[in-house]
Amino acid sequence: MEDYDFLFKIVLIGNAGVGKTCLVRRFTQGLFPPGQGATIGVDFMIKTVEIKGEKIKLQIWDTAGQERFRSITQSYYRSANALILTYDISCEESFRCLPEWLKEIEQYASHQVVTVLVGNKIDLAQNREVSQQRAQEFAEAHNMFYLETSAKESDNVEKLFLDLACRLISEA
Ligand code: GDP
Numbered sequence: 001m002e003d004y005d006f007l008f009k010i011v012l013i014g015n016a017g018v019g020k021t022c023l024v025r026r027f028t029q030g031l032f033p034p035g036q037g038a039t040i041g042v043d044f045m046i047k048t049v050e051i052k053g054e055k056i057k058l059q060i061w062d063t064a065g066q067e068r069f070r071s072i073t074q075s076y077y078r079s080a081n082a083l084i085l086t087y088d089i090s091c092e093e094s095f096r097c098l099p100e101w102l103k104e105i106e107q108y109a110s111h112q113v114v115t116v117l118v119g120n121k122i123d124l125a126q127n128r129e130v131s132q133q134r135a136q137e138f139a140e141a142h143n144m145f146y147l148e149t150s151a152k153e154s155d156n157v158e159k160l161f162l163d164l165a166c167r168l169i170s171e172a
Pocket residue numbers: 014015016017018019020021022023033034035036037038120121122123124149150151152153
């Protein structure tokens with residue numbers, strides 16, 4: 001017998017430096033790695049959560065520095081149940097690249113994939129370059145959920161993954 005009721009593949013995408021690896025580290029290990037180069041070194045991390053008595057195994061895929069467009073291929077997106085499209089609220093450039101990522105999603109991901117737009121680094125609010133309203137509108141226009149997080153302060157990170165798991169169960 002399996003030791004879980006559901007298994008979901010969650011894939012993180014977005015520009016290099018926005019904090020994808022830190023979000024995964026924070027959620028799976030409760031750590032915020034200091035400095036640069038927070039490389040996980042494996043294709044994915046596993047974390048099992050329990051929601052309403054159901055055991056949900058989350059297989060969370062993080063890029064290993066392959067964030068240039070078109071260098072992440074179909075295999076990464078294949079069979080993903082959810083995508084976490086991440087930008088950095090203190091970096092306009094990371095937000096401006098989102099349409100490029102949407103093109104990739106359209107090309108490679110399943111049409112049923114659930115996508116969450118995540119504005120990370122809200123602890124850097126004093127350096128904010130992307131307003132919540134702009135991001136919210138962008139998310140709505142592209143049928144995405146939207147949330148702001150801080151991997152550093154552990155703000156909304158748990159919520160990000162647990163809300164996603166809830167949505168995936170309700171659609172499974
Ligand atoms: P990735 O390239 O998207 O995987 O980004 P990383 O997780 O490697 O993070 C890139 C840099 O941003 C590192 O220096 C992290 O310490 C920093 N970083 C990540 N998340 C946060 C956050 O929530 N707040 C702040 N202030 N820095 C962060």
